[in-house]
Amino acid sequence: MNTLLEVSGVSVSFDGFKAINNLSIQIGEAELRAVIGPNGAGKTTFMDIVTGKTKPDEGYVIWGEKSLSLLDMNESQIAQAGIGRKFQKPTVFEKQTVRENITMALKNPRSPLDLLFNRAAPDTEDRVRAVSDDIGLTDALDQLSGALSHGQKQWLEIGMLLAQDPRLLLVDEPAAGMSATEREQTTDILVRAAKKRAVVVVEHDMEFVRRLNCKVTVLHQGSVLAEGSLDHVTKNQDVIDVYLGR
Amino acid sequence: MRSALFALILMVCGVPAVKAETLQPILQTYATEIAKPSRKTVGETIDTIAASGLPQVTAFLEQWSEKNIWQRTDGTFFVATAAGDSLSLTDMDTQIKTTAPKSDFKQLKPNGGVRRLIATALVQFQLLDPDLTRRKTAVASIARRPEAAQLIPLMASIDGEVDVVLKARKIQLANFLSARFATETQDRIAAINSLSADTSVEARAVLNQILTTTTGVAGTAPQGNIAAILDPMVAPDSSYGALVESKLAPPKQTVSDIKKVLEANIIEGRIAGFPLAQMDDPLMREAAYSALAAQDSVPTLITKELRDAALFSHVFYEIYAEPNAQITAAAEVARKSADNHVTTAQFADLTLDALSLASIFFLAAIGLAITFGVMGVINMAHGEFIMMGAYTGYVVQLFIPNYTVSIFVALPLAFAVTFLAGVVMERLVIRRLYHRPLETLLATFGVSIALQQLAKNVFGTQARPLTSPDWLAGAWIINDVIQISFIRIAIFILALLFLCLIIYILKKTRLGLEVRAVTQNPGMASSMGINPDRINMMTFGLGSGIAGIAGVAIGLYAKVTSEMGSDYIVQSFMTVVVGGVGNVWGTLAGAAMIGFGQKGIEWLNPSNTLAAQTYMILFVILFIQFRPKGIVALKGRAAGD
Amino acid sequence: MERTFIAKNPSILWFLLGLSVFTVLVTIFSEAAGSSVVSTSFLKILGKTLCLCLVAIAMDVVWGYCGILSLGHFAFFGIGGYAIGMWLMYDRTKDIVVGSLENNILPPTPDEITIAIGTQIFGVVGSSEFPLIWAFSHSLPLQLLAVVLVPGALALVFGWLAFRSRVTGVYLSILTQAMTLALSLYLFQNDTGLRGNNGLSGLQNIPGLEAVSQATLSLWFFWASAFALGAGYVFFAWMLAGKFGSVIRAIRDNETRVRFLGYHVETYKLFIFTTTAMIASIAGALYYPQAGIINPAEIAPIASIYLAVWVAIGGRGRLYGAVIGAVFVSLMSSWFTGGSAPDINLGFYLVKWTDWWLILLGLTFVGVTLFFPKGIGGLFDLISNYREKQQ
Known part of the structure; x- marks a missing residue:
């Protein structure tokens, strides 16, 4: 399996607190990966580093077959290179319609002049529909996204990520606050998405992770505690200690 | 310097003391000269009279100079004052008073030149007068109009001087005089060298007088103590003008x-x-x-070629009035060194100025910084709270005429008034706009417009005085260059007090603990039972209250107007932005930077405060590039990005 | 196929229709057309108001749509006024000077003319030399270019510095205010070459058009202002329709999220900041010839804040809201401060509106921010909601 993202030896601290400590993770192409860990394990910070929001104190982050260093790029460049991110809190643009939200995310040239002068790409509508079908929001395309339910907003956000057509999708707690049926649908969307691209899911909920049925990385105090199938890591004594609060 | 002085003192100590009991016979010896003095010859007469060493001499010379000496037809001199047709006479030696008809007497009216000579002779007596005031007057008159002849009597009077301050002054003055008038070159040079560390205006004036030059132009360089040969091409037209003036060339x-x-x-x-x-x-x-x-x-x-040819065929020079090149050379060195000292002193003065400006900015901005830090709210009406504080001070002075008392009443009252205003504003406006900082900015701006106009309606548009008590008037003068007004020192102390007070409140009190908790993590704080509404209200009140105090302080040295708030508000914002949000030390650093920066730019480009402010703002805009979160920045998640 | 932006945004047509009808009506009733209903001075007020509407729209785009509360757009407006004012003043002074020198026995040399113009213009600040910034003042096309390029360049440099270092929110507002203050302080100085606090004056006289009466000139400027407003409105509406507008509004609501979508937020902000600055400057260039005088006080930070007040009262995030706000507040303001408003006698106190108008405005503004964040424009939402319910 080709390595798509390689994080190695990364550390970062805030005011003396080491949020990430010598963290190394490799993500392969078209891989579904779950990252779990207790609060403060550094899951969100890990995503911040990959997406360029936080600059690490040391270590390096290498991307793709050209081995680009993500540390030299800003957020939008990283996003354009093919890394999409879904935040913990659903952040869709509530004052705009679902269609506008998805259109904005579609993989297209992103400079102001492109947007102003190449307005009517003929396949836009089809691509928007393809995404909305995928996330089950076709009927709601002309609704303001603020009017959607919490679960629908989560899906819309995942849909926007899919529209970006990234090679790596970072998803932060997608199932938080969802009903049981919504969770199931979310799992389906993610599993489907992972067929064509790498997906990294950060999640608390073990049931949800079990349903994803993928390799699991356990983070603790900013570094990798264990890695492997869910059954494998849950048998690991360290992991049990951490989760039982020793 | 000491040795030079000592030598001079020794030199003048040989004044001969002639014994005689009464003055009248001596006067009679020179009666003609006294009655009709001529400026050229009277000097000798005065010297002889003075040399008698009689105590009456001073009085005589003074009265003579003031035209109060009358001569009887028999030649006897009297001190007299006219009253109608008669004169009341005082005998010179016995002090016996009599009256006599005016017609028998003739008033002596020495002319200006003679009177000056008398005055010079008088100085030596006045310098030794038992009355301190008269000695001081004499010294002051020498300082006002230094003359060569005063040097020796001044030197002679130093040893006997009992008043320490006056003695020091006499020594200093003697030094100035010997720099200009001493007979021996090495004495002058020694005195000149001693001035090289003196920053006083007087000392520099002495050096400048020694170094007085005149510019001239001639076919060939003249003999004499040439200061410099000038290049006429630096300002060819005015050089040509000089040629024309000296009638060496036809006008262009x-x-x-x-x-x-x-x-x-x-x-x-x-x-x-x-x-x-x-x-x-x-x-x-x-x-x-x-x-x-x-x-x-x-x-x-006269074409350009003709003009240049004329210029080149002449020498333009600067020549010292002082013929001795050794002395001018020494004076040049001394002046350069004194200038360096002055520059250093000016720098110190500037530092003091900057410090006081920084304390004003600190006082004006700290309230803003607290509210911004704790609540993330920019209060555009902060400047109007400053104004409110100043007007409170003004109103208090209307009721309490004693300025000292009124200031001490005004400070807490201003705090109370603006604290209340702040609390009211927080409850009515800011609380409703929580988490909408831009809207808060605008709403508080609305309040600011209304308050400013209200002040205009109530107090009128003209400036109102806020008078400081007498003990705050005046300035602390360190030397001629370094001085700072007491008000500014008071403001500095006030700022220092508030710095301590705020740090105490934040670090040592329950309120401070809660405020810090809310600043760092409002969600967590409220879940721990801290009522953020109460904290916000108190913080806002505190911030506004300090603005009120700042208002009184600013009002004391600037005029109180309805627009005074807007003069300080942008600077206060800059201070907060540069310093970094939510940190007292940050505000202090910001205030110091803005204060020193502004004064520094003013120093580079003097007499233009507008330009200084302009460049300071540009500097701040650039500064934000390198430290977007200010000098003292919070890091990590608490920074809230 | 996407619908055209006008079909998506019917308010454009209504706006253009209203503007045209208004322009025609004013023209018919103007002094130039022989009527006396609209006096020339009132016509000038109307023309100036249209320019204020244009700058208000620019402000609305940068603030209401993009979320940048710029307290500097009135400074750009002022720069436009100065840029055109320099040509107006130079050229007219030149005409006058050349005219007066014609009576001389010897024909004047170019030097004499320049010095005479310089003395005329800079005599008030005790100088007769032309500062470097006046280098292009002899040329109308170059000064017109300056109207667009100078504020454009200033906005570009300032915006680049500010956005690059991720200065946002209140910080950015304060920084723009600082920029405005710096500019006005700069202009206040006598030695910076723009006549210090005297400013530029006599701008209502257009060189070469001395024969045209002020009544006609004012009408021409009114037309130009109306056209500029219409064009500006359509331009911004076109710009904000579609995906570009989506991104701009998305930046306002959640900048970070837009960044993770792969858009270079700074470029967009810079684009909006600069474009609106240039439009603001054009509005200023049309405004000040009608006002006749410009001085640094016009550029003071307070003016930019008033601009924000108009937009807030009119209703942010909709172009017509900005127009309503500018018209409403500026006309109210001249009504109240002009002494036309009747004073209110409370028996114990006489409320003079010239004194109390600002207090009313300030408090209204607080009220609008607190209770009607959508401003007057929000009323249209109420009406359209009501209609939908009726249907």
């Missing part, structure tokens, strides 16, 4: 001279053959003028 025609000549020589629409229409070209004008000159009707045109 100006553009308007040429124009006048041309206008006066129009013949049938032509000037020396040139058509009038061509005269819009300056070259053609010169050509026409030259043509006229060729006809000998006007002086030759």
